[in-house]
Every structure is written in C-alpha cells, then in structure tokens.
Amino acid sequence: MDATDGNTAETTGSRRYWLLRGVRSAFSIPGLILASAFVGFAGLARDAGLTLAQTVFMTGIVWALPAKVVLVGAVIAGNSLPAAAFAVALSSVRLAPMVVALTPEMRTPKTPAWVLYLLSHFVAVTSWVLAMEQFRLVPRPMRTTFYAGLGGTLVLGNMLVVAVVFIVAGRLPPPVSAALFFLTPMYFLTSLWGSARERAGQVAMVFGLVLGPVFHLLTPDFDLLAAGLSAGVAAYGVHLIGKRRRKA
C-alpha cells in the first residue's frame, strides 16, 4: 500500500479525479484521428448495407477498427459466417499481446479479475497507445479507473460519431461521401506503418497491399484469408532470412 493511498475519503475523491483525467485524455490528437477514422467507417458500413442500429452495435461490441473493417469487408464480399469469423479472429490476434503488455501495468494485488476482463474490451490501438504513454503519470491504484474513463469515453464517443455520420451520410453530395470513404484506407495506410514493431510488419503491409487485390480477382470468396495468410507468412519468411543473414 503506498502512502498516497492511506486516506479513504481522499481516495474516493481522487478516484473521480482520475476517472475524469482518463475522460480528458480521450480528447487528444490521437482521439481526433480515431474519430476521423470512425467517420469513414460509418460511411463504409452504410454502404455495405448495414442498418444504423447494426453499425452502432458493431462499433460498441467489437470496438477494434481493423476487426470491424475486416468484418464489413467480409459482408461486402458475401463471405459465410465461419470465413468472416476466421478472418476477423486473425486480424484481432494482435490484441492478445497488447493486453498482455497493458494488464500488468494497471493491476494491483487487490484488482478483481473481472475488472481486468471488462477493461480489456476497451483495448484497441488508440486507447492502448494513450494508456501506455500516460500510465506513468497515474498512481498505480488509480490506473484501472483512469483507463475506464479513457476507454469508455473513446467507445461511447465514437458510437455517437458513427450514429451521427450514418444519419448524415445519405444526404451528402457524392464528392463529400467519396472523401469520407477515403478516410478509412488513409488512416490505416499511415497508422499501420507506424505501429509496426519490426521491419517484418512493414514488409507484411506491402505484401498485403499487393496480394489483397490479386486474390480478390483470383478467389473472391476467400480473398482476405488467402491474402493475409500468404502475405503474412511470406513477410515472416523474409524476416527469418534477414535474421539468419545478420547472424552469419
């Protein structure tokens, strides 16, 4: 137990303080960029034939944007549910190591497991980056509270963004909708490159960009799986060869 956490009244007061600090952290440049990506996603989902309720539901319950873009991609391609689930699961594996890295940072011996499982739902690139950046400024017993404020605000705020854009999107002039649809690819084109933790991730991105359209023409039913698996494994092969060469 650390010294700042001794007084109960003070703890309750500061719990609200840290919750609000978390809420405020959501209103930042990364938060703004994420909201712009969700503007694009709302347009994409609307165009794929989803309803307003389905789109907002998907935003809250899936949360990770790559998973949702893959899911809507599977809806557009007319993929079956097992194929769609498999593709989404492959795109979401990356969340496991992110949670593995984040959980020890906000856990105290007293933190109940259900709190950690609940908060893990908020983990996606933006909230993870913001939390990893700011946790050092937050006292350890307040980190789950802080993250609840940050993650909750991002999820609810973007559900609202998606709802508003979905409603407005039908009334926009075509060039404006075109620009709106272009937000999603532009966001991922840049943020994927920056979030790659090793050179292999950037190689995988380039291979995926090229093989995606190729497999779309060759095997429209399994284009995402085929492109993701072949490009990803090929990039890993390049990574292994590079590693061996460095050792030699």
Add this chain to the structure above:
Amino acid sequence: MSFHAIDAWWWPYLFIIVGGWLATDMWRFVGVYFGGKLAEDSELLVMVRCIATALVAAVIANLVIFPSGALAATPLWLRVGAGLAGFAAYLAAGKRVIVGIIAGELVLAGGMLL
C-alpha cells in the same frame, strides 16, 4: 450463411456477435489470462503480427482498388495517387498520421474538382 443470407432481424446481430465480438474479445481475454506469461518478442508473435498486418493491408488495398459507393465514381489512378501522396506526406512529416490523412484527402479532393 452470409450476412444477408437469412431474412430475420436477429441474424445480422448474431453474425456481428459471432463473427465480430467473439472473434475479437476472445483474444483480449486470452491476453488478460496470460498477462505477463507471453514474451512480446517471441517468434510466434512476430508471425502472428505479420499475418494480422497483411490481412488489414489487403482490406485497405481492396477498398482503394475496388471501392463501392461514391468512391467508385472516381478514377483508379486518382485513388492510388492520393493514397501514395498521403503516404509520402506522412513519411515526410516524420510519421504524423494526421498529415498523411489530410494530404491524401486534399489530393483526392483536388482530383475530383479538376
């Protein structure tokens, strides 16, 4: 068994829950369960990250090359050009995502106005 296959109000939600929520949150829960037991730099995770990145990149390329809706009315060269220009601006600005998005959008808008 596609998204539009069954004409019942609950089917799309079941599709989203199984294909979206279950397929995503299971990894978050695995992460909490194993918190600290998996090494971030293990070779298995490098391959997993490669596949995940390639999968999202494939979706992105398809959104640019085979778009639907209003974007489909723009020429292919303009979409690819705007993507490349935005990416170049992102790199030139020291990997600032917001600069890349704005530059790409400006080139796309400029091309549509011409």
